[in-house]
Amino acid sequence: MQDNRNQLTIDKLHELIQTNEDSVKGYSDAAEHLKDGELSTIFYRLSQQRALFREELKDCVRHLGGNDIENTKMSHTLTRLWMDFKSGLNGSDTVKIIDDCKKADVGAVQSYEEVIKSNPPEYIREIILNQLNLIKGTQTQLEEFKKNPN
Numbered sequence: 001m002q003d004n005r006n007q008l009t010i011d012k013l014h015e016l017i018q019t020n021e022d023s024v025k026g027y028s029d030a031a032e033h034l035k036d037g038e039l040s041t042i043f044y045r046l047s048q049q050r051a052l053f054r055e056e057l058k059d060c061v062r063h064l065g066g067n068d069i070e071n072t073k074m075s076h077t078l079t080r081l082w083m084d085f086k087s088g089l090n091g092s093d094t095v096k097i098i099d100d101c102k103k104a105d106v107g108a109v110q111s112y113e114e115v116i117k118s119n120p121p122e123y124i125r126e127i128i129l130n131q132l133n134l135i136k137g138t139q140t141q142l143e144e145f146k147k148n149p150n
Contacts, residue, residue: 010066
């Protein structure tokens with residue numbers, strides 16, 4: 001049986017799993033809408049990176065004795081629907097797509113920082129910090145892409 005700390009960590013990890021699921025979809029959608037082949041490839045790779053993050057977090061949940069099946073929360077469903085809607089409206093406006101992805105990553109960083117504050121076990125904290133640092137690196141990359149969209 002899981003103790004309360006493990007259950008709190010599992011709940012927080014489920015939120016990060018869903019955050020990464022949203023990022024997988026968002027970056028994949030962005031890659032499809034971009035005209036620039038090189039930038040599209042980078043966004044597709046970011047989608048793959050977030051899929052790896054998601055799987056790594058699922059492993060953490062299983063290690064803690066939790067179920068890795070995700071229950072999509074309404075807030076994440078609405079986030080995905082909004083991103084789909086905006087992608088459709090923006091067509092292939094590269095700067096707008098980059099801005100949308102950047103905003104989504106700002107939310108992801110906040111989610112990751114919240115999990116770190118919940119004091120997860122050290123090995124999970126290291127995984128989360130590594131993923132967080134890569135997401136922050138992506139934010140810097142996105143800013144550079146925005147300065148030179150073509």
